[in-house]
Amino acid sequence: STPVAMFCALSKAARLGVLFKGAEHLETLARIKIMAFDKTGTITRGEFLVADFRSLQDNISLNTLLYWISSIESKSSHPMAAALVDFARAHAIQPKPEKVERFEIFPGEGICGRIEGNDVYVGNWKIASRAGCTVGFDVQGKSIGYVFLGSSPAGIFCLSDACRTGAKEALTELKSMGIKTVMLTGDCYAAAKHAQDQLGGALDVVHAQLLPQDKERIIKELQKEGPTAMIGDGVDDAPALATADIGISMGVSGSALATETGDIILMSNDIQRIPKASRIAKKVRQKII
Numbered sequence: 389s390t391p392v393a394m395f396c397a398l399s400k401a402a403r404l405g406v407l408f409k410g411a412e413h414l415e416t417l418a419r420i421k422i423m424a425f426d427k428t429g430t431i432t433r434g435e436f437l438v439a440d441f442r443s444l445q446d447n448i449s450l451n452t453l454l455y456w457i458s459s460i461e462s463k464s465s466h467p468m469a470a471a472l473v474d475f476a477r478a479h480a481i482q483p484k485p486e487k488v489e490r491f492e493i494f495p496g497e498g499i500c501g502r503i504e505g506n507d508v509y510v511g512n513w514k515i516a517s518r519a520g521c522t523v524g525f526d527v528q529g530k531s532i533g534y535v536f537l538g539s540s541p542a543g544i545f546c547l548s549d550a551c552r553t554g555a556k557e558a559l560t561e562l563k564s565m566g567i568k569t570v571m572l573t574g575d576c577y578a579a580a581k582h583a584q585d586q587l588g589g590a591l592d593v594v595h596a597q598l599l600p601q602d603k604e605r606i607i608k609e610l611q612k613e614g615p616t617a618m619i620g621d622g623v624d625d626a627p628a629l630a631t632a633d634i635g636i637s638m639g640v641s642g643s644a645l646a647t648e649t650g651d652i653i654l655m656s657n658d659i660q661r662i663p664k665a666s667r668i669a670k671k672v673r674q675k676i677i
């Protein structure tokens with residue numbers, strides 16, 4: 389196609405808030421056959437609410453537990469961290485991040501830190517093995533979190549998140565364009581399935597309980613079927629965004645690493661702009677042929 393046609397397409401996309409880092413990505417986007425979406429913060433809002441929180445140890449009050457974990461989670465930028473800090477504040481608890489030592493992040497698993505002499509682990513079932521314990525169950529479509537003090541289970545909580553407005557429409561439109569839609573999430577299967585159910589059949593495949601390197605591995609497998617795009621927002625999505633034929637990052641709420649790694653940046657949280665940008669890319673391509 390002519391440079392003028394490409395320039396027009398790029399500026400049209402930019403007006404929709406879809407920024408291409410290079411004109412070559414127009415051509416690749418037009419060829420995409422598979423789109424893999426992260427769940428939390430991409431298909432869903434990434435605004436969790438704590439639905440329930442229980443202490444599992446009789447000698448530790450819920451408030452003490454909430455004080456410890458909100459202090460540690462204050463040091464994390466994960467959407468679940470914000471929910472836990474808000475939940476603690478709603479219980480009149482003031483988190484004290486300055487009291488936390490040896491803070492550590494385990495991407496796709498959770499976090500840990502030492503506070504008031506306790507090694508506290510917060511995260512999904514995978515954090516259990518970091519703490520030296522085993523657990524595992526799913527509850528009614530919610531994301532489940534665990535708290536460990538050393539290797540002792542100390543708390544359990546569940547959180548809920550909702551699909552973004554327009555997520556169903558976006559995926560339905562992509563499917564009508566003949567694109568296979570996939571979800572790749574680090575969250576539990578029950579939460580992933582719950583999101584899939586809200587999308588009215590527009591999501592073909594769900595992969596849950598993934599670490600960052602698992603997302604990357606699945607992208608490589610999908611690429612054997614055809615050109616594949618990855619859409620994500622988190623640090624945990626960066627390897628998959630880099631490996632995919634096209635990486636699309638959420639520009640507003642996304643992590644800096646995701647925005648740096650993506651080839652296309654979505655300057656709004658509206659994923660309906662993705663099929664719109666695809667149509668623009670296809671139109672430019674049709675002029676070539």
Ligand code: ADP
Binds near residue numbers: 468512
């Ligand atoms: P997704 O792929 O859906 O964006 P992530 O890879 O960011 O999810 O996280 C995967 C899982 O790891 C979360 O669902 C959560 O259970 C756990 N997790 C990660 N970070 C934290 C944290 N700071 N606090 C609690 N749980 C966490």
Ligand code: MG
Binds near residue numbers: 426427428625
């Ligand atoms: Mg995410």
